[in-house]
Amino acid sequence: MQLNGKVAVVTGAGRGLGQAYAKALAAAGAAVVVNDLDVDQAEVTVREIQSAGGTAVVEGSAIGSTEAADALVAKAVEEFGRLDVMVTNxxxxxxxxxxxMDDQDFDLVVHTHLRGTFTCGRAAARQFKEQGGNGRLILIGSPAGQRASFGQTGYTASKAGIVGLVRTWAAELERSGTTVNAVIPVALTRMVATIPALAELVEKTERGEPIPADVRRTGLGTPDDVAGLVVFLASDEAAGVTGQAIGIGGDRIAVWSHPTEVAVEVREGGWSADAIAEAFPTTFQPHLQAWKPDTVPGAPEGK
Structure with a gap:
Protein backbone atom coordinates (compact mmCIF):
# COMPACT_ATOMS: atom_id res chain seq x y z
CA MET A 1 0.00 0.00 0.00
CA GLN A 2 1.67 3.19 -1.16
CA LEU A 3 0.77 6.76 -0.19
CA ASN A 4 3.68 8.45 -1.95
CA GLY A 5 2.94 12.12 -2.66
CA LYS A 6 0.07 12.30 -0.19
CA VAL A 7 -0.03 14.60 2.85
CA ALA A 8 -1.80 13.61 6.05
CA VAL A 9 -2.68 15.29 9.34
CA VAL A 10 -3.14 13.14 12.45
CA THR A 11 -4.46 14.85 15.57
CA GLY A 12 -3.50 13.55 18.99
CA ALA A 13 -0.53 11.70 17.50
CA GLY A 14 1.95 12.02 20.35
CA ARG A 15 1.34 8.54 21.71
CA GLY A 16 -0.92 5.51 21.57
CA LEU A 17 -3.25 5.03 18.64
CA GLY A 18 -2.57 8.43 17.10
CA GLN A 19 1.15 7.78 17.09
CA ALA A 20 0.60 4.40 15.42
CA TYR A 21 -1.55 6.02 12.72
CA ALA A 22 1.05 8.71 12.01
CA LYS A 23 3.93 6.24 11.82
CA ALA A 24 2.01 3.85 9.56
CA LEU A 25 0.97 6.63 7.17
CA ALA A 26 4.56 7.85 7.00
CA ALA A 27 5.86 4.31 6.45
CA ALA A 28 3.49 4.03 3.48
CA GLY A 29 5.03 7.17 1.98
CA ALA A 30 2.82 10.04 3.17
CA ALA A 31 4.21 13.25 4.62
CA VAL A 32 2.59 13.67 8.03
CA VAL A 33 1.69 16.63 10.23
CA VAL A 34 1.89 15.22 13.76
CA ASN A 35 -0.42 17.17 16.05
CA ASP A 36 -0.47 16.92 19.83
CA LEU A 37 -1.04 19.37 22.66
CA ASP A 38 2.01 17.75 24.26
CA VAL A 39 4.57 19.07 21.78
CA ASP A 40 7.39 17.07 23.37
CA GLN A 41 5.50 13.86 22.68
CA ALA A 42 4.70 14.99 19.15
CA GLU A 43 8.42 15.55 18.61
CA VAL A 44 9.08 11.98 19.77
CA THR A 45 6.71 10.71 17.09
CA VAL A 46 8.32 12.89 14.44
CA ARG A 47 11.82 11.73 15.37
CA GLU A 48 10.76 8.09 15.14
CA ILE A 49 9.21 8.70 11.72
CA GLN A 50 12.31 10.50 10.48
CA SER A 51 14.62 7.81 11.88
CA ALA A 52 12.69 5.27 9.81
CA GLY A 53 13.17 7.38 6.69
CA GLY A 54 9.80 9.10 6.70
CA THR A 55 8.73 12.75 6.54
CA ALA A 56 6.90 14.53 9.36
CA VAL A 57 6.58 17.83 11.19
CA VAL A 58 5.18 18.84 14.56
CA GLU A 59 2.04 20.93 15.17
CA GLY A 60 0.95 21.76 18.71
CA SER A 61 -2.58 23.19 18.60
CA ALA A 62 -5.21 22.21 21.20
CA ILE A 63 -7.93 20.60 19.10
CA GLY A 64 -11.46 21.97 19.25
CA SER A 65 -11.46 25.52 17.97
CA THR A 66 -11.78 26.71 14.39
CA GLU A 67 -8.45 28.50 14.77
CA ALA A 68 -6.70 25.25 15.72
CA ALA A 69 -8.22 23.38 12.78
CA ASP A 70 -7.26 26.13 10.34
CA ALA A 71 -3.72 26.15 11.74
CA LEU A 72 -3.41 22.41 11.17
CA VAL A 73 -4.45 22.63 7.55
CA ALA A 74 -2.24 25.69 7.01
CA LYS A 75 0.72 23.77 8.43
CA ALA A 76 0.20 20.95 5.96
CA VAL A 77 -0.07 23.34 3.01
CA GLU A 78 2.87 25.49 4.09
CA GLU A 79 5.16 22.51 4.69
CA PHE A 80 4.08 20.13 1.93
CA GLY A 81 1.93 22.10 -0.51
CA ARG A 82 -1.39 20.28 -0.05
CA LEU A 83 -3.57 18.10 2.19
CA ASP A 84 -4.97 14.69 1.24
CA VAL A 85 -5.87 12.96 4.52
CA MET A 86 -7.28 14.18 7.83
CA VAL A 87 -7.33 11.73 10.75
CA THR A 88 -9.28 13.17 13.71
CA ASN A 89 -7.92 11.20 16.65
CA MET A 101 -20.80 14.56 35.81
CA ASP A 102 -20.25 18.31 36.01
CA ASP A 103 -20.60 20.81 33.20
CA GLN A 104 -16.89 21.51 32.82
CA ASP A 105 -15.89 17.88 32.31
CA PHE A 106 -18.74 17.23 29.88
CA ASP A 107 -17.97 20.37 27.88
CA LEU A 108 -14.24 19.58 27.67
CA VAL A 109 -14.81 16.07 26.31
CA VAL A 110 -17.43 17.17 23.78
CA HIS A 111 -15.34 20.19 22.75
CA THR A 112 -12.27 18.08 22.03
CA HIS A 113 -13.85 15.00 20.48
CA LEU A 114 -16.99 16.18 18.73
CA ARG A 115 -16.35 19.86 18.07
CA GLY A 116 -12.72 19.09 17.26
CA THR A 117 -13.81 16.52 14.70
CA PHE A 118 -16.26 19.03 13.22
CA THR A 119 -13.76 21.89 12.95
CA CYS A 120 -10.92 19.72 11.62
CA GLY A 121 -13.23 17.95 9.19
CA ARG A 122 -14.61 21.23 7.88
CA ALA A 123 -11.17 22.80 7.48
CA ALA A 124 -9.90 19.74 5.65
CA ALA A 125 -12.97 19.54 3.39
CA ARG A 126 -12.49 23.17 2.37
CA GLN A 127 -8.89 22.45 1.44
CA PHE A 128 -9.90 19.31 -0.47
CA LYS A 129 -12.42 21.37 -2.45
CA GLU A 130 -9.78 23.95 -3.31
CA GLN A 131 -7.55 21.15 -4.60
CA GLY A 132 -10.34 19.59 -6.68
CA GLY A 133 -11.70 16.99 -4.26
CA ASN A 134 -10.72 13.37 -3.68
CA GLY A 135 -9.70 13.85 -0.04
CA ARG A 136 -9.92 11.38 2.80
CA LEU A 137 -11.62 12.14 6.11
CA ILE A 138 -10.93 9.39 8.66
CA LEU A 139 -12.82 10.07 11.87
CA ILE A 140 -11.96 8.05 14.95
CA GLY A 141 -14.94 6.61 16.79
CA SER A 142 -15.08 4.09 19.61
CA PRO A 143 -17.01 1.02 20.73
CA ALA A 144 -18.26 3.40 23.43
CA GLY A 145 -20.13 5.35 20.78
CA GLN A 146 -21.76 2.21 19.41
CA ARG A 147 -23.16 0.72 22.63
CA ALA A 148 -23.46 1.36 26.35
CA SER A 149 -20.33 2.47 28.21
CA PHE A 150 -20.99 3.01 31.91
CA GLY A 151 -19.51 6.22 33.29
CA GLN A 152 -18.65 7.82 29.94
CA THR A 153 -21.50 10.25 29.31
CA GLY A 154 -19.52 12.87 27.39
CA TYR A 155 -17.35 10.37 25.58
CA THR A 156 -20.17 8.13 24.36
CA ALA A 157 -22.20 11.14 23.22
CA SER A 158 -19.22 12.50 21.29
CA LYS A 159 -18.27 9.22 19.66
CA ALA A 160 -21.84 8.46 18.64
CA GLY A 161 -22.06 11.96 17.18
CA ILE A 162 -18.88 11.39 15.20
CA VAL A 163 -20.41 8.38 13.44
CA GLY A 164 -23.41 10.58 12.65
CA LEU A 165 -21.04 13.07 11.02
CA VAL A 166 -19.59 10.27 8.89
CA ARG A 167 -22.95 9.44 7.33
CA THR A 168 -23.89 13.07 6.71
CA TRP A 169 -20.51 14.18 5.38
CA ALA A 170 -20.25 11.11 3.14
CA ALA A 171 -23.48 12.23 1.46
CA GLU A 172 -22.44 15.87 1.25
CA LEU A 173 -18.95 15.23 -0.14
CA GLU A 174 -19.69 12.30 -2.44
CA ARG A 175 -19.77 14.39 -5.64
CA SER A 176 -16.28 15.72 -4.98
CA GLY A 177 -14.79 12.25 -4.61
CA THR A 178 -13.93 12.79 -0.94
CA THR A 179 -14.57 9.77 1.24
CA VAL A 180 -15.58 9.89 4.91
CA ASN A 181 -15.31 6.89 7.21
CA ALA A 182 -15.10 6.10 10.91
CA VAL A 183 -12.55 3.77 12.44
CA ILE A 184 -13.82 2.04 15.59
CA PRO A 185 -10.56 0.96 17.25
CA VAL A 186 -9.88 -1.36 20.15
CA ALA A 187 -6.32 -1.49 21.46
CA LEU A 188 -4.40 -2.06 24.65
CA THR A 189 -3.31 1.50 25.40
CA ARG A 190 -2.96 3.63 28.51
CA MET A 191 -6.52 4.81 27.97
CA VAL A 192 -7.89 1.34 28.79
CA ALA A 193 -5.35 0.55 31.51
CA THR A 194 -7.79 1.82 34.15
CA ILE A 195 -10.02 -1.20 33.42
CA PRO A 196 -8.87 -3.75 36.05
CA ALA A 197 -9.18 -6.75 33.73
CA LEU A 198 -6.90 -5.09 31.18
CA ALA A 199 -4.26 -3.33 33.30
CA GLU A 200 -1.86 -6.28 33.30
CA LEU A 201 -2.26 -6.82 29.56
CA VAL A 202 -1.50 -3.15 28.90
CA GLU A 203 1.66 -3.38 31.00
CA LYS A 204 2.80 -6.47 29.08
CA THR A 205 2.07 -4.78 25.76
CA GLU A 206 4.10 -1.71 26.73
CA ARG A 207 7.01 -4.03 27.59
CA GLY A 208 6.78 -5.51 24.11
CA GLU A 209 5.47 -8.90 25.21
CA PRO A 210 3.21 -10.74 22.74
CA ILE A 211 -0.54 -10.66 23.28
CA PRO A 212 -1.97 -14.18 23.74
CA ALA A 213 -3.71 -15.57 20.65
CA ASP A 214 -7.02 -16.10 22.46
CA VAL A 215 -7.01 -12.43 23.54
CA ARG A 216 -6.23 -11.24 20.02
CA ARG A 217 -9.16 -13.24 18.65
CA THR A 218 -11.55 -11.29 20.92
CA GLY A 219 -10.41 -8.08 19.24
CA LEU A 220 -7.74 -6.88 21.65
CA GLY A 221 -4.37 -6.00 20.20
CA THR A 222 -1.83 -3.21 19.88
CA PRO A 223 -2.24 0.21 18.27
CA ASP A 224 -0.25 -1.12 15.31
CA ASP A 225 -3.05 -3.63 14.67
CA VAL A 226 -5.42 -0.72 14.01
CA ALA A 227 -3.11 1.39 11.87
CA GLY A 228 -3.40 -0.74 8.73
CA LEU A 229 -7.06 0.19 8.39
CA VAL A 230 -6.19 3.90 8.53
CA VAL A 231 -3.61 3.44 5.80
CA PHE A 232 -6.10 1.53 3.63
CA LEU A 233 -8.81 4.17 4.04
CA ALA A 234 -6.26 6.87 3.16
CA SER A 235 -5.30 5.11 -0.07
CA ASP A 236 -6.58 5.23 -3.64
CA GLU A 237 -7.68 1.60 -3.23
CA ALA A 238 -10.39 2.78 -0.79
CA ALA A 239 -11.91 5.31 -3.22
CA GLY A 240 -15.19 3.39 -3.24
CA VAL A 241 -15.49 3.07 0.54
CA THR A 242 -17.41 5.88 2.24
CA GLY A 243 -20.03 6.42 4.91
CA GLN A 244 -18.85 3.39 6.89
CA ALA A 245 -17.98 2.61 10.50
CA ILE A 246 -15.34 -0.12 10.54
CA GLY A 247 -14.15 -1.76 13.73
CA ILE A 248 -10.71 -3.25 14.13
CA GLY A 249 -8.58 -4.65 16.92
CA GLY A 250 -6.27 -7.62 17.42
CA ASP A 251 -7.17 -10.23 14.81
CA ARG A 252 -10.71 -8.92 14.19
CA ILE A 253 -12.15 -6.47 11.68
CA ALA A 254 -15.86 -5.76 11.29
CA VAL A 255 -18.28 -3.40 9.58
CA TRP A 256 -20.83 -1.84 11.95
CA SER A 257 -24.41 -1.52 10.73
CA HIS A 258 -26.26 1.76 10.35
CA PRO A 259 -29.36 2.23 12.53
CA THR A 260 -32.47 0.87 10.83
CA GLU A 261 -36.10 0.26 11.72
CA VAL A 262 -36.65 -3.30 12.97
CA ALA A 263 -40.41 -3.26 13.55
CA VAL A 264 -42.97 -1.04 11.81
CA GLU A 265 -46.76 -0.99 12.07
CA VAL A 266 -49.26 1.40 10.48
CA ARG A 267 -52.60 2.11 12.18
CA GLU A 268 -55.27 4.19 10.54
CA GLY A 269 -56.00 7.26 12.63
CA GLY A 270 -52.70 7.07 14.51
CA TRP A 271 -51.56 5.59 17.77
CA SER A 272 -53.08 6.46 21.13
CA ALA A 273 -51.33 5.42 24.33
CA ASP A 274 -53.93 2.66 24.82
CA ALA A 275 -53.44 1.37 21.28
CA ILE A 276 -49.67 1.26 21.77
CA ALA A 277 -50.08 -0.58 25.09
CA GLU A 278 -52.31 -3.15 23.42
CA ALA A 279 -50.00 -3.78 20.49
CA PHE A 280 -46.66 -3.52 22.25
CA PRO A 281 -46.31 -6.99 23.87
CA THR A 282 -46.78 -8.95 20.64
CA THR A 283 -45.88 -6.48 17.89
CA PHE A 284 -42.92 -4.58 19.30
CA GLN A 285 -41.61 -6.29 22.47
CA PRO A 286 -39.92 -9.14 20.54
CA HIS A 287 -37.94 -6.58 18.53
CA LEU A 288 -36.55 -4.45 21.37
CA GLN A 289 -32.81 -3.99 21.00
CA ALA A 290 -30.04 -5.14 23.31
CA TRP A 291 -28.51 -2.06 24.89
CA LYS A 292 -25.75 -3.48 27.10
CA PRO A 293 -22.18 -3.99 25.81
CA ASP A 294 -21.23 -7.26 24.17
CA THR A 295 -20.22 -9.80 26.75
CA VAL A 296 -16.62 -10.20 25.62
CA PRO A 297 -14.49 -10.82 28.75
CA GLY A 298 -12.53 -7.69 29.54
CA ALA A 299 -13.71 -5.86 26.41
CA PRO A 300 -12.84 -2.17 26.76
CA GLU A 301 -15.48 0.45 26.34
CA GLY A 302 -12.96 3.23 25.80
CA LYS A 303 -11.01 4.28 22.79
Missing amino acids: AGVLRDRSLLK
Whole structure:
Protein backbone atom coordinates (compact mmCIF):
# COMPACT_ATOMS: atom_id res chain seq x y z
CA MET A 1 0.00 0.00 0.00
CA GLN A 2 1.67 3.19 -1.16
CA LEU A 3 0.77 6.76 -0.19
CA ASN A 4 3.68 8.45 -1.95
CA GLY A 5 2.94 12.12 -2.66
CA LYS A 6 0.07 12.30 -0.19
CA VAL A 7 -0.03 14.60 2.85
CA ALA A 8 -1.80 13.61 6.05
CA VAL A 9 -2.68 15.29 9.34
CA VAL A 10 -3.14 13.14 12.45
CA THR A 11 -4.46 14.85 15.57
CA GLY A 12 -3.50 13.55 18.99
CA ALA A 13 -0.53 11.70 17.50
CA GLY A 14 1.95 12.02 20.35
CA ARG A 15 1.34 8.54 21.71
CA GLY A 16 -0.92 5.51 21.57
CA LEU A 17 -3.25 5.03 18.64
CA GLY A 18 -2.57 8.43 17.10
CA GLN A 19 1.15 7.78 17.09
CA ALA A 20 0.60 4.40 15.42
CA TYR A 21 -1.55 6.02 12.72
CA ALA A 22 1.05 8.71 12.01
CA LYS A 23 3.93 6.24 11.82
CA ALA A 24 2.01 3.85 9.56
CA LEU A 25 0.97 6.63 7.17
CA ALA A 26 4.56 7.85 7.00
CA ALA A 27 5.86 4.31 6.45
CA ALA A 28 3.49 4.03 3.48
CA GLY A 29 5.03 7.17 1.98
CA ALA A 30 2.82 10.04 3.17
CA ALA A 31 4.21 13.25 4.62
CA VAL A 32 2.59 13.67 8.03
CA VAL A 33 1.69 16.63 10.23
CA VAL A 34 1.89 15.22 13.76
CA ASN A 35 -0.42 17.17 16.05
CA ASP A 36 -0.47 16.92 19.83
CA LEU A 37 -1.04 19.37 22.66
CA ASP A 38 2.01 17.75 24.26
CA VAL A 39 4.57 19.07 21.78
CA ASP A 40 7.39 17.07 23.37
CA GLN A 41 5.50 13.86 22.68
CA ALA A 42 4.70 14.99 19.15
CA GLU A 43 8.42 15.55 18.61
CA VAL A 44 9.08 11.98 19.77
CA THR A 45 6.71 10.71 17.09
CA VAL A 46 8.32 12.89 14.44
CA ARG A 47 11.82 11.73 15.37
CA GLU A 48 10.76 8.09 15.14
CA ILE A 49 9.21 8.70 11.72
CA GLN A 50 12.31 10.50 10.48
CA SER A 51 14.62 7.81 11.88
CA ALA A 52 12.69 5.27 9.81
CA GLY A 53 13.17 7.38 6.69
CA GLY A 54 9.80 9.10 6.70
CA THR A 55 8.73 12.75 6.54
CA ALA A 56 6.90 14.53 9.36
CA VAL A 57 6.58 17.83 11.19
CA VAL A 58 5.18 18.84 14.56
CA GLU A 59 2.04 20.93 15.17
CA GLY A 60 0.95 21.76 18.71
CA SER A 61 -2.58 23.19 18.60
CA ALA A 62 -5.21 22.21 21.20
CA ILE A 63 -7.93 20.60 19.10
CA GLY A 64 -11.46 21.97 19.25
CA SER A 65 -11.46 25.52 17.97
CA THR A 66 -11.78 26.71 14.39
CA GLU A 67 -8.45 28.50 14.77
CA ALA A 68 -6.70 25.25 15.72
CA ALA A 69 -8.22 23.38 12.78
CA ASP A 70 -7.26 26.13 10.34
CA ALA A 71 -3.72 26.15 11.74
CA LEU A 72 -3.41 22.41 11.17
CA VAL A 73 -4.45 22.63 7.55
CA ALA A 74 -2.24 25.69 7.01
CA LYS A 75 0.72 23.77 8.43
CA ALA A 76 0.20 20.95 5.96
CA VAL A 77 -0.07 23.34 3.01
CA GLU A 78 2.87 25.49 4.09
CA GLU A 79 5.16 22.51 4.69
CA PHE A 80 4.08 20.13 1.93
CA GLY A 81 1.93 22.10 -0.51
CA ARG A 82 -1.39 20.28 -0.05
CA LEU A 83 -3.57 18.10 2.19
CA ASP A 84 -4.97 14.69 1.24
CA VAL A 85 -5.87 12.96 4.52
CA MET A 86 -7.28 14.18 7.83
CA VAL A 87 -7.33 11.73 10.75
CA THR A 88 -9.28 13.17 13.71
CA ASN A 89 -7.92 11.20 16.65
CA ALA A 90 -7.38 13.80 19.42
CA GLY A 91 -9.42 13.36 22.58
CA VAL A 92 -9.60 13.43 26.34
CA LEU A 93 -11.45 11.45 28.98
CA ARG A 94 -13.29 12.74 32.02
CA ASP A 95 -15.17 9.64 33.09
CA ARG A 96 -18.08 10.22 35.46
CA SER A 97 -21.51 8.62 35.76
CA LEU A 98 -24.45 10.88 34.96
CA LEU A 99 -25.22 11.98 38.52
CA LYS A 100 -21.57 12.88 39.14
CA MET A 101 -20.80 14.56 35.81
CA ASP A 102 -20.25 18.31 36.01
CA ASP A 103 -20.60 20.81 33.20
CA GLN A 104 -16.89 21.51 32.82
CA ASP A 105 -15.89 17.88 32.31
CA PHE A 106 -18.74 17.23 29.88
CA ASP A 107 -17.97 20.37 27.88
CA LEU A 108 -14.24 19.58 27.67
CA VAL A 109 -14.81 16.07 26.31
CA VAL A 110 -17.43 17.17 23.78
CA HIS A 111 -15.34 20.19 22.75
CA THR A 112 -12.27 18.08 22.03
CA HIS A 113 -13.85 15.00 20.48
CA LEU A 114 -16.99 16.18 18.73
CA ARG A 115 -16.35 19.86 18.07
CA GLY A 116 -12.72 19.09 17.26
CA THR A 117 -13.81 16.52 14.70
CA PHE A 118 -16.26 19.03 13.22
CA THR A 119 -13.76 21.89 12.95
CA CYS A 120 -10.92 19.72 11.62
CA GLY A 121 -13.23 17.95 9.19
CA ARG A 122 -14.61 21.23 7.88
CA ALA A 123 -11.17 22.80 7.48
CA ALA A 124 -9.90 19.74 5.65
CA ALA A 125 -12.97 19.54 3.39
CA ARG A 126 -12.49 23.17 2.37
CA GLN A 127 -8.89 22.45 1.44
CA PHE A 128 -9.90 19.31 -0.47
CA LYS A 129 -12.42 21.37 -2.45
CA GLU A 130 -9.78 23.95 -3.31
CA GLN A 131 -7.55 21.15 -4.60
CA GLY A 132 -10.34 19.59 -6.68
CA GLY A 133 -11.70 16.99 -4.26
CA ASN A 134 -10.72 13.37 -3.68
CA GLY A 135 -9.70 13.85 -0.04
CA ARG A 136 -9.92 11.38 2.80
CA LEU A 137 -11.62 12.14 6.11
CA ILE A 138 -10.93 9.39 8.66
CA LEU A 139 -12.82 10.07 11.87
CA ILE A 140 -11.96 8.05 14.95
CA GLY A 141 -14.94 6.61 16.79
CA SER A 142 -15.08 4.09 19.61
CA PRO A 143 -17.01 1.02 20.73
CA ALA A 144 -18.26 3.40 23.43
CA GLY A 145 -20.13 5.35 20.78
CA GLN A 146 -21.76 2.21 19.41
CA ARG A 147 -23.16 0.72 22.63
CA ALA A 148 -23.46 1.36 26.35
CA SER A 149 -20.33 2.47 28.21
CA PHE A 150 -20.99 3.01 31.91
CA GLY A 151 -19.51 6.22 33.29
CA GLN A 152 -18.65 7.82 29.94
CA THR A 153 -21.50 10.25 29.31
CA GLY A 154 -19.52 12.87 27.39
CA TYR A 155 -17.35 10.37 25.58
CA THR A 156 -20.17 8.13 24.36
CA ALA A 157 -22.20 11.14 23.22
CA SER A 158 -19.22 12.50 21.29
CA LYS A 159 -18.27 9.22 19.66
CA ALA A 160 -21.84 8.46 18.64
CA GLY A 161 -22.06 11.96 17.18
CA ILE A 162 -18.88 11.39 15.20
CA VAL A 163 -20.41 8.38 13.44
CA GLY A 164 -23.41 10.58 12.65
CA LEU A 165 -21.04 13.07 11.02
CA VAL A 166 -19.59 10.27 8.89
CA ARG A 167 -22.95 9.44 7.33
CA THR A 168 -23.89 13.07 6.71
CA TRP A 169 -20.51 14.18 5.38
CA ALA A 170 -20.25 11.11 3.14
CA ALA A 171 -23.48 12.23 1.46
CA GLU A 172 -22.44 15.87 1.25
CA LEU A 173 -18.95 15.23 -0.14
CA GLU A 174 -19.69 12.30 -2.44
CA ARG A 175 -19.77 14.39 -5.64
CA SER A 176 -16.28 15.72 -4.98
CA GLY A 177 -14.79 12.25 -4.61
CA THR A 178 -13.93 12.79 -0.94
CA THR A 179 -14.57 9.77 1.24
CA VAL A 180 -15.58 9.89 4.91
CA ASN A 181 -15.31 6.89 7.21
CA ALA A 182 -15.10 6.10 10.91
CA VAL A 183 -12.55 3.77 12.44
CA ILE A 184 -13.82 2.04 15.59
CA PRO A 185 -10.56 0.96 17.25
CA VAL A 186 -9.88 -1.36 20.15
CA ALA A 187 -6.32 -1.49 21.46
CA LEU A 188 -4.40 -2.06 24.65
CA THR A 189 -3.31 1.50 25.40
CA ARG A 190 -2.96 3.63 28.51
CA MET A 191 -6.52 4.81 27.97
CA VAL A 192 -7.89 1.34 28.79
CA ALA A 193 -5.35 0.55 31.51
CA THR A 194 -7.79 1.82 34.15
CA ILE A 195 -10.02 -1.20 33.42
CA PRO A 196 -8.87 -3.75 36.05
CA ALA A 197 -9.18 -6.75 33.73
CA LEU A 198 -6.90 -5.09 31.18
CA ALA A 199 -4.26 -3.33 33.30
CA GLU A 200 -1.86 -6.28 33.30
CA LEU A 201 -2.26 -6.82 29.56
CA VAL A 202 -1.50 -3.15 28.90
CA GLU A 203 1.66 -3.38 31.00
CA LYS A 204 2.80 -6.47 29.08
CA THR A 205 2.07 -4.78 25.76
CA GLU A 206 4.10 -1.71 26.73
CA ARG A 207 7.01 -4.03 27.59
CA GLY A 208 6.78 -5.51 24.11
CA GLU A 209 5.47 -8.90 25.21
CA PRO A 210 3.21 -10.74 22.74
CA ILE A 211 -0.54 -10.66 23.28
CA PRO A 212 -1.97 -14.18 23.74
CA ALA A 213 -3.71 -15.57 20.65
CA ASP A 214 -7.02 -16.10 22.46
CA VAL A 215 -7.01 -12.43 23.54
CA ARG A 216 -6.23 -11.24 20.02
CA ARG A 217 -9.16 -13.24 18.65
CA THR A 218 -11.55 -11.29 20.92
CA GLY A 219 -10.41 -8.08 19.24
CA LEU A 220 -7.74 -6.88 21.65
CA GLY A 221 -4.37 -6.00 20.20
CA THR A 222 -1.83 -3.21 19.88
CA PRO A 223 -2.24 0.21 18.27
CA ASP A 224 -0.25 -1.12 15.31
CA ASP A 225 -3.05 -3.63 14.67
CA VAL A 226 -5.42 -0.72 14.01
CA ALA A 227 -3.11 1.39 11.87
CA GLY A 228 -3.40 -0.74 8.73
CA LEU A 229 -7.06 0.19 8.39
CA VAL A 230 -6.19 3.90 8.53
CA VAL A 231 -3.61 3.44 5.80
CA PHE A 232 -6.10 1.53 3.63
CA LEU A 233 -8.81 4.17 4.04
CA ALA A 234 -6.26 6.87 3.16
CA SER A 235 -5.30 5.11 -0.07
CA ASP A 236 -6.58 5.23 -3.64
CA GLU A 237 -7.68 1.60 -3.23
CA ALA A 238 -10.39 2.78 -0.79
CA ALA A 239 -11.91 5.31 -3.22
CA GLY A 240 -15.19 3.39 -3.24
CA VAL A 241 -15.49 3.07 0.54
CA THR A 242 -17.41 5.88 2.24
CA GLY A 243 -20.03 6.42 4.91
CA GLN A 244 -18.85 3.39 6.89
CA ALA A 245 -17.98 2.61 10.50
CA ILE A 246 -15.34 -0.12 10.54
CA GLY A 247 -14.15 -1.76 13.73
CA ILE A 248 -10.71 -3.25 14.13
CA GLY A 249 -8.58 -4.65 16.92
CA GLY A 250 -6.27 -7.62 17.42
CA ASP A 251 -7.17 -10.23 14.81
CA ARG A 252 -10.71 -8.92 14.19
CA ILE A 253 -12.15 -6.47 11.68
CA ALA A 254 -15.86 -5.76 11.29
CA VAL A 255 -18.28 -3.40 9.58
CA TRP A 256 -20.83 -1.84 11.95
CA SER A 257 -24.41 -1.52 10.73
CA HIS A 258 -26.26 1.76 10.35
CA PRO A 259 -29.36 2.23 12.53
CA THR A 260 -32.47 0.87 10.83
CA GLU A 261 -36.10 0.26 11.72
CA VAL A 262 -36.65 -3.30 12.97
CA ALA A 263 -40.41 -3.26 13.55
CA VAL A 264 -42.97 -1.04 11.81
CA GLU A 265 -46.76 -0.99 12.07
CA VAL A 266 -49.26 1.40 10.48
CA ARG A 267 -52.60 2.11 12.18
CA GLU A 268 -55.27 4.19 10.54
CA GLY A 269 -56.00 7.26 12.63
CA GLY A 270 -52.70 7.07 14.51
CA TRP A 271 -51.56 5.59 17.77
CA SER A 272 -53.08 6.46 21.13
CA ALA A 273 -51.33 5.42 24.33
CA ASP A 274 -53.93 2.66 24.82
CA ALA A 275 -53.44 1.37 21.28
CA ILE A 276 -49.67 1.26 21.77
CA ALA A 277 -50.08 -0.58 25.09
CA GLU A 278 -52.31 -3.15 23.42
CA ALA A 279 -50.00 -3.78 20.49
CA PHE A 280 -46.66 -3.52 22.25
CA PRO A 281 -46.31 -6.99 23.87
CA THR A 282 -46.78 -8.95 20.64
CA THR A 283 -45.88 -6.48 17.89
CA PHE A 284 -42.92 -4.58 19.30
CA GLN A 285 -41.61 -6.29 22.47
CA PRO A 286 -39.92 -9.14 20.54
CA HIS A 287 -37.94 -6.58 18.53
CA LEU A 288 -36.55 -4.45 21.37
CA GLN A 289 -32.81 -3.99 21.00
CA ALA A 290 -30.04 -5.14 23.31
CA TRP A 291 -28.51 -2.06 24.89
CA LYS A 292 -25.75 -3.48 27.10
CA PRO A 293 -22.18 -3.99 25.81
CA ASP A 294 -21.23 -7.26 24.17
CA THR A 295 -20.22 -9.80 26.75
CA VAL A 296 -16.62 -10.20 25.62
CA PRO A 297 -14.49 -10.82 28.75
CA GLY A 298 -12.53 -7.69 29.54
CA ALA A 299 -13.71 -5.86 26.41
CA PRO A 300 -12.84 -2.17 26.76
CA GLU A 301 -15.48 0.45 26.34
CA GLY A 302 -12.96 3.23 25.80
CA LYS A 303 -11.01 4.28 22.79
